[in-house]
Amino acid sequence: MEYIFSDRMKDMQGSAIREIFKAAADPQTISLAGGNPAPETFPNKELAGIAKRLLEEQPVLALQYGVTEGYPKLREAIRARLAEKEGIGTDADDLIVVSGGQQGIELTAKCLLNEGDTIIVEEPSFIGALNAFRSFGARLAGVPMQSDGMDMDALRRVIAGHKNVKAIYTIPTHQNPSGITMSAEKRRELYGIAKQAGIVILEDNPYGELTFHGEKLPTVKSLDDGSTVVYCGSFSKVLAPGLRVGFCIGPKEIIAKDIIAKQISDVHTPMLPQLLAYEYMTGFDMDANIRKSAALYAHKCDYMIECIERFFPAQVTHTTPNGGLFIWCDMGPGYDAMEVSRICAAEKVVFVPGNTFMVDMNAPCSAFRLNYSTMSDQKIKQGIRILGDTLKKIMGR
Amino acid sequence: MEYIFSDRMKDMQGSAIREIFKAAADPQTISLAGGNPAPETFPNKELAGIAKRLLEEQPVLALQYGVTEGYPKLREAIRARLAEKEGIGTDADDLIVVSGGQQGIELTAKCLLNEGDTIIVEEPSFIGALNAFRSFGARLAGVPMQSDGMDMDALRRVIAGHKNVKAIYTIPTHQNPSGITMSAEKRRELYGIAKQAGIVILEDNPYGELTFHGEKLPTVKSLDDGSTVVYCGSFSKVLAPGLRVGFCIGPKEIIAKDIIAKQISDVHTPMLPQLLAYEYMTGFDMDANIRKSAALYAHKCDYMIECIERFFPAQVTHTTPNGGLFIWCDMGPGYDAMEVSRICAAEKVVFVPGNTFMVDMNAPCSAFRLNYSTMSDQKIKQGIRILGDTLKKIMGR
Numbered sequence: 001m002e003y004i005f006s007d008r009m010k011d012m013q014g015s016a017i018r019e020i021f022k023a024a025a026d027p028q029t030i031s032l033a034g035g036n037p038a039p040e041t042f043p044n045k046e047l048a049g050i051a052k053r054l055l056e057e058q059p060v061l062a063l064q065y066g067v068t069e070g071y072p073k074l075r076e077a078i079r080a081r082l083a084e085k086e087g088i089g090t091d092a093d094d095l096i097v098v099s100g101g102q103q104g105i106e107l108t109a110k111c112l113l114n115e116g117d118t119i120i121v122e123e124p125s126f127i128g129a130l131n132a133f134r135s136f137g138a139r140l141a142g143v144p145m146q147s148d149g150m151d152m153d154a155l156r157r158v159i160a161g162h163k164n165v166k167a168i169y170t171i172p173t174h175q176n177p178s179g180i181t182m183s184a185e186k187r188r189e190l191y192g193i194a195k196q197a198g199i200v201i202l203e204d205n206p207y208g209e210l211t212f213h214g215e216k217l218p219t220v221k222s223l224d225d226g227s228t229v230v231y232c233g234s235f236s237k238v239l240a241p242g243l244r245v246g247f248c249i250g251p252k253e254i255i256a257k258d259i260i261a262k263q264i265s266d267v268h269t270p271m272l273p274q275l276l277a278y279e280y281m282t283g284f285d286m287d288a289n290i291r292k293s294a295a296l297y298a299h300k301c302d303y304m305i306e307c308i309e310r311f312f313p314a315q316v317t318h319t320t321p322n323g324g325l326f327i328w329c330d331m332g333p334g335y336d337a338m339e340v341s342r343i344c345a346a347e348k349v350v351f352v353p354g355n356t357f358m359v360d361m362n363a364p365c366s367a368f369r370l371n372y373s374t375m376s377d378q379k380i381k382q383g384i385r386i387l388g389d390t391l392k393k394i395m396g397r
Numbered sequence: 398m399e400y401i402f403s404d405r406m407k408d409m410q411g412s413a414i415r416e417i418f419k420a421a422a423d424p425q426t427i428s429l430a431g432g433n434p435a436p437e438t439f440p441n442k443e444l445a446g447i448a449k450r451l452l453e454e455q456p457v458l459a460l461q462y463g464v465t466e467g468y469p470k471l472r473e474a475i476r477a478r479l480a481e482k483e484g485i486g487t488d489a490d491d492l493i494v495v496s497g498g499q500q501g502i503e504l505t506a507k508c509l510l511n512e513g514d515t516i517i518v519e520e521p522s523f524i525g526a527l528n529a530f531r532s533f534g535a536r537l538a539g540v541p542m543q544s545d546g547m548d549m550d551a552l553r554r555v556i557a558g559h560k561n562v563k564a565i566y567t568i569p570t571h572q573n574p575s576g577i578t579m580s581a582e583k584r585r586e587l588y589g590i591a592k593q594a595g596i597v598i599l600e601d602n603p604y605g606e607l608t609f610h611g612e613k614l615p616t617v618k619s620l621d622d623g624s625t626v627v628y629c630g631s632f633s634k635v636l637a638p639g640l641r642v643g644f645c646i647g648p649k650e651i652i653a654k655d656i657i658a659k660q661i662s663d664v665h666t667p668m669l670p671q672l673l674a675y676e677y678m679t680g681f682d683m684d685a686n687i688r689k690s691a692a693l694y695a696h697k698c699d700y701m702i703e704c705i706e707r708f709f710p711a712q713v714t715h716t717t718p719n720g721g722l723f724i725w726c727d728m729g730p731g732y733d734a735m736e737v738s739r740i741c742a743a744e745k746v747v748f749v750p751g752n753t754f755m756v757d758m759n760a761p762c763s764a765f766r767l768n769y770s771t772m773s774d775q776k777i778k779q780g781i782r783i784l785g786d787t788l789k790k791i792m793g794r
Contacts, residue, residue: 036461039461200400272667
């Protein structure tokens, strides 16, 4: 039998990143490709105690159907935390618990984007989000990244040049894949442009709490009067990704549609992961655990940059992130990172070539993404040295 | 700011059932509206032990990102169980773990249905599935239910009369909402019709293991050579719905698309619920727990039918299910169950009027669905008596 797939899905391919994950299953391989948090940051003993107690003492709560919008106490706790830590939330906003940040993006895309509508994205950007937009037949319009975030002049031109621009997708803080953080000035500028144009901002902030040094910048959502920004957050990078617990806070009308879309998608996020997130965030020192994680990643990031500067050809540029999980490197015009990644894979070092994160994934791209969160210092050094040797061969020095 | 929602979602409303759930939150209310399994069937003590052990001893497995297609050992265990219990599975099939049966339906709909395509559904049918199809802009074509399942002549006429029929959605066993089971003859007939026409069958079987008496009938999927049937199953009614663990088995090409759609939707089903399902099904006597649940529901169903025959006007017909969670009642032409439901709600008895389960939800419907799985015998009697008194008033006897 020949299967006829829907237009929206027929050309969709699996994420290159997850395919590389599979290749990286070989324990000999040094993976600089993933985006996994370091497992030593998981508070598994505490979660074991919570899970046992809840399943023994509150079986109906933990195992029966729940409501689509999420466990009420968790919703309240997240709202309180967002208000305190980020200055987020107005009476015009509502909050839904979702199954990881990815689901918040996918549901909101389903509710907002008709086939042929335009969504503006940073270039490069997170492939999971780009694929969600593609899977509803939306057109992606890229805005180049600068060292302080989106190029605002390019953003204005893209808005002026496209019909039916429904949303702007941004990861303003410690962006995946670039590691870049948008400046406070540009955050205000972005908000003003979007609000004036009547375009929704979809702000994705999974890494904001993993800031290495200094004060966090205000989220775009903290500038919002409850009209313009849908903000997606997640417990994946601050508690544990296998729980698949995230949230969206945004204008009530949009969240009401997200709730309907979620009911249709999976009825509700599983109760036990929601309860673990709630009990851990309210009963334990989550902030201390986040500080510990950020310090670990700050060290690994510093060390990887040290290795890059030692082993890479001098003309390869790199970003210097102040948080998150990724460094973005660029060989400059004329080089193709896909070629480098193939050669390195044969030497058992994997990373993600930059074309993966672009609107046009088929065009050669001279940049690539490196992840430092899970490998030991020794493996980081070894991986960066092998990668550096390959770069020197290809770039001729 | 005025929000412009996508065409596919702009008219979607929340499930009337889940709205009634909220109304039923009043502990005084007798709810015959839900579809919840009885919480006394949840093996919570066993699950507490498993959860504690896994989180303590295998934190990376339980808390790190997993693969999109599902925990490999769980996929194997489900395939083995399906082969043994149902004769399901060929080399042409693959299996994906999903976040409850609902997600299997939604992902498959996303992959198969263009806006304007037709999907054939039993009428009445499960609102969660109907809404999933609607949310991708598909047209629903209803085939009436008879006491032994879909009207096959009507099915042939509907196929002949519609363009772009992409799939047939059926719940052949202990159907929600009707409680009807499709005969073995009709299962073979349905399979033959679909295979010949090159139409995918989407078989939803959350209640098959909850058969009260006698042998189970062969699933439609067990008749399949791996070409035609996507089969969705779930742990919601045989273990616990709050875990949100289900699965789809079907032709490899379709499951490959479902995996891509799931990666975009929520990356993977949370690990802890998958691990609980796996450890419980392989380490404990799940069959004994299912037999206990089926016996409980058989008693409650019998008792509700006894009450119906005692308290309802004689002209109200009812189905006599051999499994599952629901009885379907019909007042006959000229009556509107929505009116009855409103009157009863004021008397604190809630149930779901039949129009909810129809292709045209706005047309008056003389039928309604009753659930017997969670109320005590005393509440069942009290609820059916109040409902019977209302029916007598409206129907004039």
